[in-house]
Every structure is written in structure tokens, then in C-alpha cells.
Amino acid sequence: MLQAVDQRTARLRATTDLTPDIRLFEIEPDGAFVPPPPGSHLDIRVRIGDRPDLRSYSIVGPCADGLYRIAVKLLPHSRGGSAWMWSLTPGARLSFTGPHDTFPLGTGRPDYLLVAGGIGITPIYTMATALARAGATLRLVYAARRACDLAFAGELREILGERLTIVTSETGGRVDLAAGIAALAPDGELYVCGPIGMLEAAKHAWQASGRPPEKLRFETFGSSGRFATVPFTVRIPRLGLEIAVPENRTMLDSLEAAGVAMISDCRKGECGLCALPILAVDGVVDHRDVFFSDVEKAADAKLCTCVSRVAGGTITIDTADREG
Ligand code: FES
Structure with missing residues (x-):
């Protein structure tokens, strides 16, 4: 469903490939720049075949230089939004709404556990860097299939040091949510962004811990299921x-x-x-x-x-x- 409200225009300033299938887009808005809080999104007008559509992408980083950054994973079975984004070259014109603060980060909590799976790192990276800058107590668990699928890993290692745990399934690693939650301070919050299986596991582990439901915050991307994507x-x-x-x-x-x-x-x-x-x-x-x-x-x-x-x-x- 397309929303005509507050449509804005922008220019694609540059792209950078972060991994073989994750590309960073630097977007220069026309007119005023609205600073995005961590967890914000841009809704970008894309073309799927012969019709327009909207795709929502997490904004990456603090954007202190007046540019919005998003990272888009090229999905072979996507509806076409990621393929359209990847077809763009610097100088391309874009239409968007936002930033929308749809996955807000609570401030001043005594402890944070952040968990990211795959491209779910985009809001979590932004939250982790903002929390680290603010001197908050946090840990980040970042899971991907292979080491080469990790985006921002070098920067996160530098900023977080031992507060970062990287898990790759190619080496048999798995995210131990129960242990992570057990180590979280009593009033701490858990933020998760990843595929549906990770979110379900986080919800179960959180529920089993007896912690208040409102202290678990999550976001998903609807591209992953239990079965292969078929017609x-x-x-x-x-x-x-x-x-x-x-x-x-x-x-x-x-x-x-x-x-x-x-x-x-x-x-x-x-x-x-x-x-x-x-x-x-x-x-x-x-x-x-x-x-x-x-x-x-x-x-x-x-x-x-x-x-x-x-x-x-x-x-x-x-x-x-x-x-x-
Ligand atoms: S539109 Fe929100 S669940 Fe489908």
C-alpha cells in the first residue's frame, strides 16, 4: 500500500559493498535533514516490475554528516525490492518517507542485550554504537551463516571488544539466548532483529526467564520461514x-x-x-x-x-x- 504523505526526494550519493550480498547506500536528502534516532527506518519507493511499491529499510549509524545510510541484502527470492535497490547507481533519484522511529531504543536502562541475525544487524549495529557512545552497559550477539556474511564486524569489534560475541553457523556456532538473558541485569532490556526463527527462540527464552514482556523489543524481516519459498x-x-x-x-x-x-x-x-x-x-x-x-x-x-x-x-x- 503506497502512502502519499510526506514524500521526500533524495539523491543516491554512493554505494559500498559490505559483504557479497549486503550493499550500503548513502542517501542525500533534498531539503532539511531530520536526524534519525536508533531503530529508525526510511520507507523507499521502489519499482517492482511495472508498478511502484514501498520497502522499509533500517537506517545505519548516527548519520552525523547529514546523509542517511541503509544496508540492503540482495535476496534471490525477494519480491524485487532488493534487486531494484541494487540496480541503482550513484546519482540516482529516490523518493522516500521518514525517518520513522519504528523500533525505538529505550534510554537509561541499566543493561542491554542486543541480538542480531543476518541483515538484522542494521538497526542493532546502530543501537550498539549509540549505546557504546553513551557509556551504557551492553553486550551484542551477532549471528550469521558464514564469516563472509558479517557486515560491520570489524568496526563492532573495535568499539565493543569483548562485549561482542560473533556466532557463525558454518563453524557449528549457535546463539545461547537463555545464557545471555540469565546474564542480563534484572531491569535490563533485550533487543532482537533477525529471521523469524531467531525471534521465536528469543520470545520463548524471554518468557521462560519470567521477565516482563515489555522489556523484550524486536523487529523482523518477513523473508524467512520454516520452508523454502515456492509458488x-x-x-x-x-x-x-x-x-x-x-x-x-x-x-x-x-x-x-x-x-x-x-x-x-x-x-x-x-x-x-x-x-x-x-x-x-x-x-x-x-x-x-x-x-x-x-x-x-x-x-x-x-x-x-x-x-x-x-x-x-x-x-x-x-x-x-x-x-x-
Ligand atoms: S501488514 Fe502488518 S502483519 Fe501484515
């Missing part, structure tokens, strides 16, 4: 529609393109606005949201169409509360 079919008997969802498009985008009136906001599996009731499913629903509880996901009564998919097969849904 599937959506049937809507109420509207007499059968819609193919290709590998590189979300169910929400496919429904909108077919003319189904949808409601959405975050498009990251967090707010639940895009959820629709499931009437039947032939295949397995790959719930990729953090909105529904484990019990709700197991019941397969609804799914968040912006991120969740079907692992092959057909899903039949209802749109009773929407207009076709």
Missing part, C-alpha cells in the same frame, strides 16, 4: 477468484494485484492488519509473522498475508471483512 495458489470462493502467488511475490501483493481490497500497515508480519481467515489448506502454512501466538499458528485459523506463505499447494481463504 502456491489462493482460492477465494466468496469472490470466485483463483490467484497464483509466484515465488518472488507475497500473497498480499498478489491479492492486491488481483483487485482484492486489502488492509495492511507494517507489511513485515508484525501488526496483523493483513490477516485473513483460512477456510482450507492443501499443503502446509508457513507462518512467518510475529503477530500470532504459537497456539494461533498451530490452529491455522488465520494467516498474515504480507509474509506468510503455503509450502506448495493451495490455500482457500475468506475475505468476509474486505470488499472485492
